[in-house]
Amino acid sequence: MADTDTPRPAPPTMPDGGPPGFHLLAKPTGATCNIDCTYCFFLSKDALYPNEKTRMSAATLEAYISQLLESHRTPQVTVAWQGGEPTLMGLDFFRRSVELVEQHRRPGQTVQHTIQTNGLLLDDDWCAFFKERGFLVGLSVDGPRDLHDTYRVDRRGHGTFDLVMRGWQALRRHAVDFNILCTINAANQNHGRAVYRFLRDELGAAWMQFIPIVERATEETIAIANRGWSEQAGRQRLLYTQTGNLVTERTVGGEQYGRFLVDIFEEWIRHDVGRVYVQLFDVTLEAYFGRHLLCIHAPTCGYGPALEHNGDMYACDHFVEPRFRLGNIHETHMLELLASPAQRAFGEDKRDSLTAQCQRCEVRPLCHGGCPKDRFALSRDGDPGHNYLCAGLELFFTHTRPAMQAMARLLQQGRAPSELTAAVAAEDARRGPYAPCPCGSGKKFRFCHGNSAGAGSH
């Protein structure tokens, strides 16, 4: 549906049990992007709005900001921009969004502005603005040049590494807070430590987030899916939906996902606890205290909706498809959409559809079966709807358990988790350099995680 100037609906009250806050991802340019990453199925979502200019209007911007602020009962609210590529809206759009926040913010409400970008348009003007307004910028980088350029390409198929680095330099010049969003895919899946070291040492990233690439397809669509999601003349194109139990050749292997995470975890516990924040490590440690900060590994979900450029709200950024459209915020307040039976069912289905294997799994309190979008494999019992990434998830949560438990004990004693580093070093010394590396690679420790000088296997 198109933007409208209809009066703003009154905010409803979140029913009992609803969250005081939520994390909405707004997509002001819809799926429109200025590059053409091969694995990016979001590019295909412009098929949802054919013949529409996918740019958020002033009216939708105001409806979004005002409803978001009046919906929250928490003192902290996050205004999160995502894409497509949000910087295509131009700087004035974001200046206006900050003005609107100041206009609609309630006394005592603090607002964190975040934006996820491919970095291509970032220059001194953008970065001065981000710094002045305290934006947290997420920059998408998949590792060193050759790994990054495998899939993160422009419309002519050329790698974007140099252009992204130009944006990164602008962020650094202005000392903007940034985190790196790195996908784990078929190209970099065996190079965890090299990717991690590059982000830490070359980019100076103190905050990282790793996201598995899982692109689903069916027997009928796999050939087209393998060719990518961008629009090209004379080529058949699909609207990506979460269907099918095949995966594209760019998709990370289930077990490799876990091996990648273990690879960087073993580096992190030796050198970086308390210095580098890796999202999954942090949320896993929190899960030992029963707190689930990431929807993917929480028992239920449904509080991370996506907002399209025209005010359409969807159950989740990964389910921007017609059957998961909740409504439009110009017609129904976003809180009402979030509290709707359809959205509650979406979130609770995550818990209610666990396979028997998940239900009896030892690491279920940490994993909770992962994201429903990835549940299209068969379990060991032959049940459908099991997580495609299970082998990797089980490996990661099992492997990290002793170290996580040790860090949790330190926290309970009021001590810093980084004290673990000394214990790990003592254990390494006791074991010796020629014993098998504890990461499970099969290599000798000295030539694997005991080698802090090289860049690992890459």
Ligand code: SF4
């Ligand atoms: S579907 Fe997955 S990504 Fe979306 S809210 Fe649920 S767990 Fe999170």
Ligand code: SF4
């Ligand atoms: S590790 Fe596998 S079996 Fe265990 S909860 Fe996660 S997805 Fe289910």
